[in-house]
Amino acid sequence: MWWIIIIGILIIAAAWVAVDFKLGRQHFIRTRMKRDYPVRESDIQLFSRGPDLFDTMFKEMKMATSSIHVLFYIVQDDHFGFRFMDLLMEKAREGLEVRLLMDQLGSFSVSKAKVRELEDAGVEVAFTQKVRLPYLFFSSQQRNHRKITVIDGVIAYMGGYNVGKEYIDENDKPELSPWRDYHLRIEGEGVHDLQTEFTIDWYRGSRKQIEDDPKYFPEPEKGLIKHRIFPTEGVNIEDFFREFLDEAKEEIIIGTPYFIPTPILMDALCRALDRGVDVSIIVPDNADHMIVKETAFPYFRKLLPKGAKVYQFLNGFYHAKLLVIDDHFCDIGTANFDQRSFFINLELNNLIYDKAFIGTLKKEIAKDMMESDLLSSEDLSNVSVMTKIKEKIGGAISILL
Incomplete structure (x- = not known):
């Protein structure tokens, strides 16, 4: 009799999760704020190493004179996270307006004591995407995956890096180090859009409105690179990516x-391969989460026979999020090529239309490919029973991975 009760409880729990998720996502889509930024002109610098990125970012934060606004999905409770927060406290004590916004679950390791220390120093701290009623399960799954830093309203950073020692190549897991990612420094018109994105998320987390204050939006100078900031919130990105994939010629x-x-998107990739487009996909060989690596295998089995090249990155952990179409468009940001990024998370991408920048990016990508092994159809033809189980589990819960 007891097993019937357990099965009944599991069925009820599964039904509640499904209904909670569906209604929660519907509610968020109805109430979200849709943004559509125009093409801007900015100067954009590419970073592919965490130490280089944070050395430059921290130097510019130390030179700030009016405000520092920071949003990260993850801030770790380790020596590098403390160094980052100490810098924010130092600038707040100097009299600057300093705001730190973190995803509630992504930055769960930041203690209440550390938050009090930050606030006592004058840093305003808030957490975004809090788990709350009535949609407990959906709100626990929807994460603010964005990373934004805006300094004095004139310099901004965005991309894939979070704050923690693993992002400066001090990972406790040697197989995940060094950490390979891409981040952007932006100076020019696009900074206003990133400042706007920060203020919108700041209001969500703190309920404090700062969006209309002109001091955060000084008149920008135009840069040399045309680009467009593209925020997504559970919709739009799938159709957007499909259009780009369908436009690819080479x-x-x-x-x-x-x-x-x-x-x-799978259909779009298959159509591209059928019309002779060269499709290359770079993924990590070592996974940082269970199941996600194996979940990709059924997709690769369809793409490899059509001529796709799948590179498994060997030199540490590959965390980059990028899309390049021919020589005229690339996208760098926070959205992974997965269903969680497409349908659940709050993401932030930068669409760049500049041949010279794309050339620079492709040189970095060539390094990634040189440090990778090519996956073959034979590699996936005789996998273990455990791998097959992981594939099935991953396929069943793919939107949550």
Whole structure:
């Protein structure tokens, strides 16, 4: 009799999760704020190493004179996280307006004592995407995956790096070090859009409105690179990516730590291969989460026979999120090529239309490919029973991975 009760409880729990998730996502989509930024002109610098990125970012934060606004998905409770927070406290004590916004679950390791220390120093601290009623399960799954730093309203950073020792190549897991990612420094018109994105998320987390204050939006100078900031919130990105994939004439390059495309995007990739487009996908060989690596295998089995090249990055952990279409467009940001990024998370991408920048990016991508092994159909033809089990489990819960 007891097993009937347990099965009944599991069925009820599964039904509650499904209904909670569906209604929660519907509610968020109805109430979200849709943004559509125009093409801007900015100067953009590419970073592919954490130590280089944070050395430059921290130097510019130390030179700030009016405000520092920071949003990270993850801030770790380790020596590098403390160094980062100490810098924020130092600038707040100097009289600057300093705001730190973190995802509630992504930055769960930041203690209440550390938050009090930050606030006592004058740093305003808030957490975004809190787990709350009535949609407990959906709110626990929807994460703010964005990373934004805006300094004095004139310099901004965005991309894939979070704050923690693993992002400066001090990972406790040697197989995940060094950490390979891409981040952007932006100076010019696009800074206003990133400042706007920060203020919107700041209001969500703190309920404090700062969006209309002109002091955070000084008149920008135009840069040399045309680009567009593209925020997504559970919709739009799938159709957006499909349009770009369908427009490709010669080459598609996808870089992602998690390759779990939707049926629409898989069809677009297959169409591209059928019309002779060179499709390359870079993923990590070592996974940082269970199941995600194996979940990609069924997709690769369809793409490899059509001529796709799948590179498994060997030199540490590959966390980059990029899409390159021919020589005229690339996308760098926070969205992985997976269903969680497409349908659940709050993401932030930068669409760049500049041949010279794309050339620089492709040189970095060539290094990634040189440090990778090519996956073959034979590699996936005789996998273990455990791998098959992981594939099935991952396929069943793909939107949550």
